[in-house]
Amino acid sequence: MKQCPACGHERNNTDIRCPECGRFYSKVLELIEEEALNEEKSTFRGRCKRILNSGNINQAMRAELASTIAGLSKKAVFALFVIFVFVFALVITVL
Numbered sequence: 001m002k003q004c005p006a007c008g009h010e011r012n013n014t015d016i017r018c019p020e021c022g023r024f025y026s027k028v029l030e031l032i033e034e035e036a037l038n039e040e041k042s043t044f045r046g047r048c049k050r051i052l053n054s055g056n057i058n059q060a061m062r063a064e065l066a067s068t069i070a071g072l073s074k075k076a077v078f079a080l081f082v083i084f085v086f087v088f089a090l091v092i093t094v095l
């Protein structure tokens with residue numbers, strides 16, 4: 001039987017990660033997991049979870065907002081601007 005490369009725990013061939021230390025047996029799976037974590041970090045749900053988990057909701061909310069604005073690229077700002085103008089033009093024509 002093979003062993004976990006990190007902690008030496010006996011590994012089952014059907015396992016994809018070590019039940020003892022949580023290390024993935026495959027580098028690819030590790031990358032996928034990392035990617036999923038990164039994705040959750042930038043999603044609205046991930047942000048809400050982080051805000052709710054922190055002790056000071058008010059402060060966490062401000063920090064999230066700051067990081068959101070800092071993370072916005074010029075392209076995203078432009079897209080938002082175009083959407084805003086479009087909606088504005090629509091409202092004007094309807095009125």
Ligand SMILES: [Zn+2]
Pocket residue numbers: 004005006007008009018019020021022023
């Ligand atoms: Zn292990």
